[in-house]
Structures are given as C-alpha cells and as structure tokens.
Amino acid sequence: MKYPLAIMAYLYDTYEGEMGIGYDIMCAFIKTLLRSSLGRKTVGIRLRGVVPAFHGHAHNRECQLGWHPMYVEGAGLEDFEECERTFCLSNNLASCTRLASPFHRQQQIDEHFHFHDFDKHAASGNFIFQNYRQSVEKVALNSVKLRAIEEQLHTTAADYEQDLKDERNHLEGLKHEPPEVARTVEYMELLGKHEVASGASIKAAQEFNRLDHLIVLEGIQKKEIAAIRTRYRTTYTRLLLVDEELSRYEVEHGHAVRWTRDLPQYKEAVTLMSQRRYRLALDKLERLTVQRLLELTKLSMSGVGESWSQPLI
Structure with missing residues (x-):
C-alpha cells in the first residue's frame, strides 16, 4: 500500500x-x-x-x-477506467522499444506520455461536451420510460432508494448464516469428525488384536510392532478427545439423543449440508466465470473459446 x-x-x-x-x-x-x-x-x-x-x-x-x-x-x-485505457495504449511502446537502448527506451516512453497528456488536455473540452450531451439525452429519454413504469407500478423515487437500502440490509444479514443453520452445520461437522476418529480407532484396534498373529505368521519386525502399538494408542486417545468435545456440545445445545444416520434430523441435516456446499461452489463458480469473461472482454477475445454445443470426440 x-x-x-x-x-x-x-x-x-x-x-x-x-x-x-x-x-x-x-x-x-x-x-x-x-x-x-x-x-x-x-x-x-x-x-x-x-x-x-x-x-x-x-x-x-x-x-x-x-x-x-x-x-x-x-x-x-x-x-x-481511464487508467486502464492509458496502460492499454502504452502497450504499443513494446514493439518500438524492445531493441532500443535504455536511454532511447526512456526517451520514447517519456515522449509517449507527454503526447498522451497533451492529447487528452486538447480533447477534454469535447469530452465534457459529449458527456453532457449524452447525459441530457439519457435523462430526456429515460424520464419518459420511468414515468410510464411509475404509473404502472405506482412507485416513486423514494421507493427506489428504499429498495437499495433494503437490498443492502438483506445482504448484510447474509454475511453470517442463521443461528440454527450454523448450529446444525457445527454439530454435523463434529459428528463427522467423531465418525472418522471412531473408524480409525476400530481399525487400529483390530490390527492391534492381530499383533500376535502378525508377529508369528507374517514375521513383522520391531519397527512395525511399535507402529501398530502407537497407532492403537493415538487413535483411541483422539477418539476420546473428539467424543468429549461432541458430548460437551450436545450438553450445551440440549441434544438429549445423539443423532444417527437413521434419524430424520440427521437426514435433514445431510440435505442441508449438501445444499450449503452446492451454494458455496456455485457462488465461487459464478465469481470465477464473471472474472474470466471480463478478462476476455478486456483482451477483445470474447467468443473465441471452444463451443460446448458440439459433441466432443
């Protein structure tokens, strides 16, 4: 900055x-x-x-x-966006300064922007006049259309300002998810962590119970034995920590019964989580698509991509 x-x-x-x-x-x-x-x-x-x-x-x-x-x-x-147009025009310097010496390159750049400033200053009067003329035409043309819309919808200028305020307030409220949705998402994430930890602990316990079999029949060595014992201990400890965190959350939020996959609440929460992930992915895709289209427009390359209407071979 x-x-x-x-x-x-x-x-x-x-x-x-x-x-x-x-x-x-x-x-x-x-x-x-x-x-x-x-x-x-x-x-x-x-x-x-x-x-x-x-x-x-x-x-x-x-x-x-x-x-x-x-x-x-x-x-x-x-x-x-005048700076963007200025930088775009300065790109023409690349072809004539690419092989120039540092002195002549700097001289060419200085002359380019000196002429650009002079040209813009000379055209400023016409620029202001054309903008004024265009604005007057827009006001005259759109005022007629606006009056027709206001008669049809019974609206006034105050309604438009209020609509903007209402939209801002609505979007401000969307910065944070509703409390009930946030609680459901947090609880489902804890249930998911518990399920993963439980699965890892069960797998490690089964491997630990077969330790004698692995030593006698498969001949595992000291390093593998130590790894199995460590995995059995750490996965069980992790399961206890996650279970404690989940139990504390259930007590704080009044969950008398832990949700399981066969309960209606769990199925509704799974649907909510899927819709939430879909909306987040869609928002990200929309943002990236708009950015890409605007960049192509900036490069005068709109419509040059592959056509997806044709079958891919």
Whole structure:
C-alpha cells in the first residue's frame, strides 16, 4: 500500500474540498487509508471512493451496491477506467522499444506520455461536451420510460432508494448464516469428525488384536510392532478427545439423543449440508466465470473459446 498512500498524500496536498477516487480495490483500500496517518485528512475532505465499473462486476453484490459507479451519486457517466485505457495504449511502446537502448527506451516512453497528456488536455473540452450531451439525452429519454413504469407500478423515487437500502440490509444479514443453520452445520461437522476418529480407532484396534498373529505368521519386525502399538494408542486417545468435545456440545445445545444416520434430523441435516456446499461452489463458480469473461472482454477475445454445443470426440 506504499504507492497508493503516496498518491493519496499528493492528491490531498494538491486539491481541496470533496474528492472522488476510483481504484480497483477501493472497498478494501479505504480501510487502510483511514487507519494510516492520512485518516484525518480523508475524513476532512469527505473522500468518496469508487470501484471502477469494469472491475466492480467481479466484486460481490454487496460491494457493488456501495462502491460501483452505477450506485454512487455524482458519478454520472464516468466509469473510472481511464487508467486502464492509458496502460492499454502504452502497450504499443513494446514493439518500438524492445531493441532500443535504455536511454532511447526512456526517451520514447517519456515522449509517449507527454503526447498522451497533451492529447487528452486538447480533447477534454469535447469530452465534457459529449458527456453532457449524452447525459441530457439519457435523462430526456429515460424520464419518459420511468414515468410510464411509475404509473404502472405506482412507485416513486423514494421507493427506489428504499429498495437499495433494503437490498443492502438483506445482504448484510447474509454475511453470517442463521443461528440454527450454523448450529446444525457445527454439530454435523463434529459428528463427522467423531465418525472418522471412531473408524480409525476400530481399525487400529483390530490390527492391534492381530499383533500376535502378525508377529508369528507374517514375521513383522520391531519397527512395525511399535507402529501398530502407537497407532492403537493415538487413535483411541483422539477418539476420546473428539467424543468429549461432541458430548460437551450436545450438553450445551440440549441434544438429549445423539443423532444417527437413521434419524430424520440427521437426514435433514445431510440435505442441508449438501445444499450449503452446492451454494458455496456455485457462488465461487459464478465469481470465477464473471472474472474470466471480463478478462476476455478486456483482451477483445470474447467468443473465441471452444463451443460446448458440439459433441466432443
């Protein structure tokens, strides 16, 4: 965080008043910023952080509601991705500086960004005008559609703001599982640990009971004998510890009878655990898929993957 903090310090010294900053991980960086020596200045100038539109879609929904430009008042049509476009244009330097000397490479890079700054400054007037024209057109066009929707659904602007607040509160409540679900998951995990420990202890006990047979008929040596005895002792000790932990949990949470596989409660808990693992896997898959699609879009490579509609040979 050294360089982002240094950039923020420079911006604070250069500009005054309210400030909006776009950063790929602004949702996490703001915590570091507030804990740093710049925390007081950050609060004083009323900084508004934004996660750029492109990167924001790879963040979870709760993060988008708080940091995506679409939901930030005053962001307008800005997507906060200008740095990405600047870095993309600078990639053209690779072909003409690859074989250059260090001096000429630095000279070429300096000239590139000098011209880029000059070009952006010259085009800034037209950029502002086009954005203003586009925003006016959007307001005029969408206002008509919005009025029609409001007449049909009997809604107002206050309803939309309340919907956002309700969605934020709902997602905030999903950070932690409901208490009854958390207790069921914890109990099932303890039962699973007990089952594994019990199976290992039974197997080690059977091997220990056959120790004389293994010594006489199979001729195992001192090292193998010691390993069998140690395994018998350690697995039994582990089973006692897990059983004690499970018994304590049952007493604390009022389980009069230990759940077994034939009980309805156990079968319902197994279904709950399966659905829980499925939802977690689905959330992870969705996040990775969105990230992959956005990266392909960034590289102008959308639609270049294999088509799964064709049979695989």
